[in-house]
Amino acid sequence: IACLFHSKYKSSWSSTYTKIGKSCEIHYGSGSIYGYFSQDNVEVGDLVVKDQVFVEATQEGSLTFVLAKFDGILGLGFQEISVGNAVPVWYNMVEQKIVNEEVFSFWLNRDQNAEEGGEIVFGGVDPKHFKGKHTYVPVTQKGYWQFEMGDFLIKNISTGFCEGGCTAIVDSGTSLLAGPTTIVTEINHAIGAEGKVSMECKEVVSQYGDLIWELLIAGVQPNKVCTQLGLCFLNGTRHVSGNIETVVEKENKEGISAMCTACEMTVVWIQHQLKQKKTKDKVLNYVNQLCESLPSPMGESVIDCNSLSNMPNVTFTIGSKAFTLSPEQYILKTGEGIATVCLSGFIALDVPPPRGPLWILGDVFMGVYHTVFDYGNLQLGFAEAA
Template sequence: MVFWDLGSKKFAVGGAVPVWDNMIKQGLIKEPVFSFWLNRNADDEEGGEIVFGGMDPNHYKGKHTYVPVTQKGYWQFNMGDVIIGDKPTGCCSGGCAAIADSGTSLLAGPTPIITMINHAMGASGVVSQQCKAVVSQYGEVIINLLLSEVRPNKICSQIGLCAFDGTRGISMGIQRVVNKGNDKSSGILGDAMCSACEMAVVWMRSQLQQNQTQDRILDYANQLCERVPNPMGQSAVDCGSVLSMPKIAFSIGGKEFELAPEEYILKVGQGSAAQCISGFTALDMPPPRGPLWILGDIFMGRYHTVFDSGKLRVGFAEAA
């Protein structure tokens, strides 16, 4: 299989002009648009189709919803909120950066939101003791600060679990305890507590927006602390529960793009030997590039995707 870089020439290796830019330069296409259709039917011989210079109307339904590109090289755009079942998480209500990428098999996003999604589908995870400690010791404080309308990204520094310059750092209280050991271990522990606090803030803010009580919020956060995605592996789910899992939707261009559980769960094997895994994986890309969502093949399999370099926009329509 051959993979072509269809991004900006600013990322070309050794100054080489990418295939797409060469096509445009040589006048080989009618319009500066290319589109993807990925066939999700494993029994078909045709795995999909990429069209250079337009799109195939046989492979989509209705009209495309377009959003402007915000970063040319990556075909990056602004995505709205993430909806689990029928409940908005509020995590991207102010907008989240996202890219559509056929080179990514799964659907990747920030750990706090992926944890919420995997918890809703009953996926396995790992227990974070730092997370449980944050919820136990600082949970009520975080809720009160959120109710006091303190900016969410300032809360963890305000309670001393993250550096005060807005970057991840060492808790002042923890630093005094662990500095008797080596500095490297203290930094790792401080980063873990900071990360745990940032996750807890996201979860609690989402629950407050759903008007949940304090007890419910703390219990929910504790449950999520036990299902943090394993960065070294994939999250397993019960194959027998797939049909009862919630739909997951992404708001793009004012429209909700849904994924049904049978579309975001990957089944490997047959019969009693079959295993099912979540199609969502955690990706924590630091600023200024991140946080970032990557809508990979799981999303593009459901939605026909158009990359319009002439009008600098990306479009999605239901695949046919």
């Protein structure tokens, strides 16, 4: 159906087309496509990339593509994650020496009334669209544009979850900010977002909250608390749960695994509160409230638009520097007048070790901070957008 509503490529109209014909499929965060490989020259702005291999989509199995205003997807990740090991457009731009520098950069305009929605520069940086100097961090793994992120703060108070570092990727193809359920739950609670009540979470707090508190006070390692309580079992050298799931309660998941996941989250929350030297009653009451703020799976949380002035700033630590987002920047508004709806810019995403915990800094972040993708030096740069 999506093909009926969008512009289409016709190889028969091209004198530079070369048939490949190998079939493939690509799965995205929302939706998937099926098609086959072809080769042709690709024009990007005033640049012509010769002999570019690409996918002709013949089937797009998602409502996302039906409603989308775009006709195609231009991947800018590394070849390491390219489907069929196809050479990305950007690689060919560099190889064919049609760009001045091995750098591309993004400016996303957050002014919905502006004529220009943003700008991507291939081969350089536009000085009109950022203030000051960029803070650079090295790419830690080629695939996505991945780097090491430091602590995450709510209202200038550490959440403690990324004190030892978290993996993060910056991705213009992700609309929102995706982070570990444990942290997104705390954000939801702080901004008054309506979440999903988890019975397992409340059960763990009521039945085991005191014991978790005592074990942590006694110096038991946080990653061993739930095992000692019998809520998690060791499978070789790792817990059965392996990671904190996006939502505690999942269909087709054994009850013991859900309890294990709930326990792991509770330990993180209590441990963080212990560092702030709060009383046990206050801590357990707070953790019980967090259970009610657990985000729905990949869902957007609704916010009261009138409460923006009371919401906290949130801060990402990148390259030892604070990158702060105000409520006006991380809350999305849709509609007008009495039909206005406010949505949290955060969604829950849990990736197990060794690749996780993982943050995805999408358009909500990139709209506030101009982003440089330095391919030549394998680094990322962030500066205040202008």
